[in-house]
Amino acid sequence: MPLKELIMASYEILTPTKDGKPRIKVLVEYGYDEHGKRLRKRKTITLPMLSEANIINAIAQFEKSLGIGTPIFENPLKRTFHSFSEEFMLNYVQQELKVKSRNTYENYLKQGITSYFGHMLLSKITTGLVNHFFLEQKANKAGSLVEKFVLLKSMFNKAIEWGYIQSNPCDKAVKPKRAKSKRINFYTESQIQHLLAVLPKFHIKHQLQTKIALFCGLRMTEIVALRFESLDFAHNTILVENTLQYDKLSNRFFLDSTKTGENRLVYAPKTLIQELQAYIEQKKKKLDKLGDKFNPLLDDKGKAIYFIFSKDNGYPNHPDRMSKQWSDIVIRHELPAITFHGLRHSYASYMLSKGINIKVIQEQLGHSNIRETLNTYSHVTREQKENATSLFDSFH
Structure with missing residues (x-):
């Protein structure tokens, strides 16, 4: 129940x-x-x-x-999908899953699921309606169809478990096919050189964020989670321990684990580490002068967290803000249009093109296994194969 x-x-x-x-x-x-x-x-x-x-x-x-705990009146036959989806989020997703999953589910619900099924009685949703929904989604060129199907199936399974319906309308529905992976966008060597040429025109914070993504391959949520103590100035390394996440429900930021759940030590160019060291020293001086205006994020023990990249008052920046700033920079400086995450792809593609061992690249990127790296950057390894076979042309 x-x-x-x-x-x-x-x-x-x-x-x-x-x-x-x-x-x-x-x-x-x-x-x-x-x-x-x-x-x-x-x-x-x-x-x-x-x-x-x-x-x-x-x-x-x-x-x-x-005195919460009194049973609440509810008629299962009059339960709408919208009402059930709220309960699903409250009593299952928020209790059992990570905030990132919760935010993802909320986005999927907003991207057509709630507007289509929301007014319907849960007990009246049929396989035909599920099929029609995905036909509409496909016609409208909506994304994440496979993920939305998985979410709907999970929701209906939970509705069965809770006694609202007897069968899952997704069981016999036509499962959407996963779209072919789009070719990833990244900067070539000449485009990287162009980016570095205009980089001094950026705000210093944006310069450093760009370099960390381009020279070290860090993810956006990993960059905004970096703290003063994340850097080892003596050994030119960055310790990647966390990602910064935002919980829409509680309207707060918090540090979460990395995508793989494991820490990693990333090696960085010495010049970049020196620039970061100088930036941190200046930031410390500014924060020391804030006094009561200092408003950091606190850890579980009530201690201030000192982020390398934060607002002027020490409070963390939203990761999405970095993405928006990068988009503005691309337009302003007439750079080839790629996402901020594309800088991470540029790092990996450039390293592969220079013959760097794939295992080294995997560890720097924080991929869970080497197959993920090979599959993601197959375009580069394919070019390497073509170049390798051309070595034998001289024998003819």
Whole structure:
């Protein structure tokens, strides 16, 4: 049977009290009444210190004071897909999956699923309707069709488990075919030289972010998660331990593990490390002068996290912001149009073209296995094969 409480809590940080104590406003959503109205309670809470532990404890105490736990009236036959999708997100996705997965699912729901199925009764959704939805999606050239199908099938399986429906309409539906992988976009050697020629025109922060992606192959979320202590100036290395993620539900940033769940040590050009060292020294001086205006992200122990790339007040930048800034730079300086992630592809493609061992490239990129690297950059290895066979032309 489904969980009836549908508990969801979020908070926002308010201005401190007159005596400087931190405050948060908590919103608890805990289900529906017999008329289908969402049950919500809000409370402003003063904390002894702004830390993750204190926030979690405050929310737990507030939920306890509400006496949450009374079963909520619900008629399974009148359950709409939209209503069920909210419960699916609250009681399954938010409880069991990572924030990144939750954000991805929310995006898929917004990209046609909710607008098509939302008003329908869950018990009335048929295989034919599922097939029609994906025909529409294909006609509209929508993306991620396979992923959306997997999500829908998972949702209907959960609806069966929770007693809302008897069978899964996706079981006999036509599964969308995965689109052929598009050729990745990257800069050639001459285009890299052009980029480096105009690079001094960028803001210093954007210069360094670009170089880290281009010279080291880091992902965007890894770059914004770098801290002062991530760099080893003596050995010219960058320790990649985390990614920076944004939780839309709680409206907060947090450090998550890397894509593979493993740390990696990335070797960087000495000149880049020296530039980063100088940048960090200047940043430390600026942060020291902020005083009460210093607003860093705090770790689980309430200690400030010093990001290399952050806002002027020390608060982290959203990874999407870096992508937007890069797009603006490409237009402003008339560079070939590739995404910021394309700089990572440019790094790998250039390294392969210069004959660098594929195992070294795999470790630098943080791929889970060498097959992933070979498959992603097959265009380069194919060219290497052609060049290799041409060596024997001289024998004819």
